[in-house]
Amino acid sequence: MTAAAPEGRPARRPAAPDGLLLVDKPAGWTSHDVVGRLRGLCRTRRVGHAGTLDPAATGLLVCGIGRATRLLTHLVGTDKTYLGTIRLGQATLTDDAEGEPLGPPDPDVAAKAFPAAVAAAVAGLTGPLQQVPSAVSAVKINGVRSYARVRAGETVELPPRPVTVARFEVLGRREPPGFVDLEVAVDCSSGTYIRALARDLGVALGTAGHLTALRRTRVGMFELAQAVSLEQLAAGDDAVDGAVVPLATAVRDAFGARVLDEADARAVRHGRSLPAAGYPGIVGAFDADGAVLALLAEADGRAAPRVVFAPA
Numbered sequence: 001m002t003a004a005a006p007e008g009r010p011a012r013r014p015a016a017p018d019g020l021l022l023v024d025k026p027a028g029w030t031s032h033d034v035v036g037r038l039r040g041l042c043r044t045r046r047v048g049h050a051g052t053l054d055p056a057a058t059g060l061l062v063c064g065i066g067r068a069t070r071l072l073t074h075l076v077g078t079d080k081t082y083l084g085t086i087r088l089g090q091a092t093l094t095d096d097a098e099g100e101p102l103g104p105p106d107p108d109v110a111a112k113a114f115p116a117a118v119a120a121a122v123a124g125l126t127g128p129l130q131q132v133p134s135a136v137s138a139v140k141i142n143g144v145r146s147y148a149r150v151r152a153g154e155t156v157e158l159p160p161r162p163v164t165v166a167r168f169e170v171l172g173r174r175e176p177p178g179f180v181d182l183e184v185a186v187d188c189s190s191g192t193y194i195r196a197l198a199r200d201l202g203v204a205l206g207t208a209g210h211l212t213a214l215r216r217t218r219v220g221m222f223e224l225a226q227a228v229s230l231e232q233l234a235a236g237d238d239a240v241d242g243a244v245v246p247l248a249t250a251v252r253d254a255f256g257a258r259v260l261d262e263a264d265a266r267a268v269r270h271g272r273s274l275p276a277a278g279y280p281g282i283v284g285a286f287d288a289d290g291a292v293l294a295l296l297a298e299a300d301g302r303a304a305p306r307v308v309f310a311p312a
Helices: 031-042 066-076 115-124 146-151 194-204 239-243 247-255 262-269
Strands: 019-025 047-050 058-065 080-088 127-131 161-174 180-188 209-219 257-259 282-286 292-299 302-308
Touching: 019 031, 019 066, 019 239, 019 247, 031 047, 031 058, 031 239, 047 066, 058 066, 066 247, 066 302, 080 194, 115 161, 115 194, 127 194, 180 194, 194 209, 247 257, 247 282, 247 292, 262 292, 262 302, 282 302
Parallel strands: 058 209, 257 282
Antiparallel strands: 019 058, 047 058, 080 180, 080 209, 127 161, 161 180, 282 292, 292 302
16 A cells, blocks of 8 residues: 655655566666666665676676565575677787777787687586686775776786586687677576686687677576566556566565474474474475475485565
């Protein structure tokens, strides 16, 4: 129900319902910019996102509204899919097109990046990897973001991190003057830097490389086809409410469902653990009426609440 307003003033609309908003982030916006816009559109400050996209990147940004912000930590670590363009023949400071070029283009890039060599290099960058993140990144070194240290003139050397690239596929190839551009698709674990993959592909070919375009098309089980643009969300008062994936639906879709009897539901509402039921990973706990109660994680024969959702 819309709250009553003093005579002469429009009634203030209630906040958007708890749930997930799947947003197609435009180029030039930071992920924080999108959250700020959604706070206005959703009429609440309880908005967050799962997994940052660089300003130049576009595509799926999973945002939480209200109580669904508590899901985001568990969605950040899910696998992701990207479409991108890798330019071979030149490196940049940031490993993408936003950065300063590091030296002139490689005049021999076409000879080095012949199709069979590219296929072999791509295969070598598929599977479990130890990846060094891009120096201009949000990785912290002694509490300071790596990008801040680089911009302050420091030389940054980041340690490698374990990541998994499940699919690294070349979808197309173009040869603009002086370069080789590859259109690629990547399925990868959380924490994988596609910019670093572009850099490492160039190195593997004996040349250099950087990312010139990136679009995220999947986060866990959520797909870009489900997303809406900021323009669509701003189209009318009911546009946001209609686009929100309700909290219970979001939990069921992302984590599955364990339906509890009355006694177990009462225990979970009070933060108590239950006997394990054989669910791998995180699972949503629901009462018999379909209300979502918590996220449970099983270990040592018990299912312990990781998140308990207070009633709306």
